[in-house]
Amino acid sequence: MIRYAAEPAYVLHARAWRETSLLVEVLSEHHGRVGLVARGVHGPRKQALRAALQPLQHVRFDAVQRGELAWLNAVEAIDVAARLPRDAALAGFYVxxxxxxxxxxxDPxxxxxxxxGQVRGRLAGDGSLAWTLRRFERDLLEALGVGFDLSRDGDGDPIDPAARYRIDPEHGPRRSRIERDADRDRHASGRALLALAADHDQPPPVEDLSGLRRALREVLSVHLGGRGLKSWEMMGDLARMSAVPAQADDSVS
Incomplete structure (x- = not known):
């Protein structure tokens, strides 16, 4: 049995379960990702409880776990999650x-x-969403032990800012041979990789962001077991409905 007492956490997802309960996934500070059952969340007196269990919310919770899921006893909001505009909200769902x-x-x-917590704050700012997500993807891979030194290719040679690269999930950047101009945007520019490696606050030129997104998505797809994300589908639908598809596609996914 595991007891959680005033455990800080971020709410990742919540969905209805049975008639009056929620199944909630949180990322906790000391215990990693935890699945919670929140009972009796409906009704006018439960508004504060429901608000505390919204995605991106920062909370403290008490719970007891005897099996796969923990039963929530109490939860309180640490702060108020920012109201994000459409694209930023989709980016938060993706994260x-x-x-x-x-x-x-x-897994602590x-x-x-x-x-x-860092990317949550950046999503509420006015910086480039695409660049915020690329930095998060890089840091997430690093935190999980599967990241790369993006300043060098898989052979240890310095990245050429004028070249194009794909990212091998096991060996890192590999220089690409671009035979058609149409293939350029399918590979990351060396300039974008170097900017990401240096963690620049300012993003690389807009024309480099699309290739960087595609290169990192190939890596993520491997670690996801080849099964895509619902957020990718939503972002693709948004791009197709947008009056400027390329801009919408590169802004959030």
Missing amino acids: SELVMRLAPRE HAQLYALY
Whole structure:
């Protein structure tokens, strides 16, 4: 049996369960990802409880776990999660879904907890969403022990800012041979990789972000077992409905 007492956590996801309860996934500071059952959350007197269990919310909770899930006894909000506009809200859904899919349950991971809090703050800012997500993907892979030195290729040679690269999930960046101009955006520019390696606050040029997104998505897809994310589908639908598809596609996914 595990007892959680005033455990800080971020809410990743919540969905209805039975008639009056919720199944909630949280990323806790000292115990990693934890699945919770929140009972009796409906009714006018439970508004504060429901608000505390919204995705991206920072909370403290008490619970008891005897099996796969913990039964929630109490929860309180540490702060008020920012109201995000559409694209930033989709980005937040994506970040939470990635953590849910890649972080094992009940595996203490203080670095990942801190990373989630950092990206949560950045999503509420006015910086580039695409760049915020690329930095998060890099840091998430690093925190899970499968990241790379993006300043060098898989052979140890310095990245050429003028070249194009794909990212091998096991060996890191590999220089690409681009035979058609149409293939350029399917590979990351060396310039973008170097900016990501140096953790620049300012993103690389817009024309480099699409290739970087695709290169990192290939790596993530491998670690996701080839099964995509719901957020990727939603972002793709958003791009197709947008009046400027390329811009929408690169802004959030």
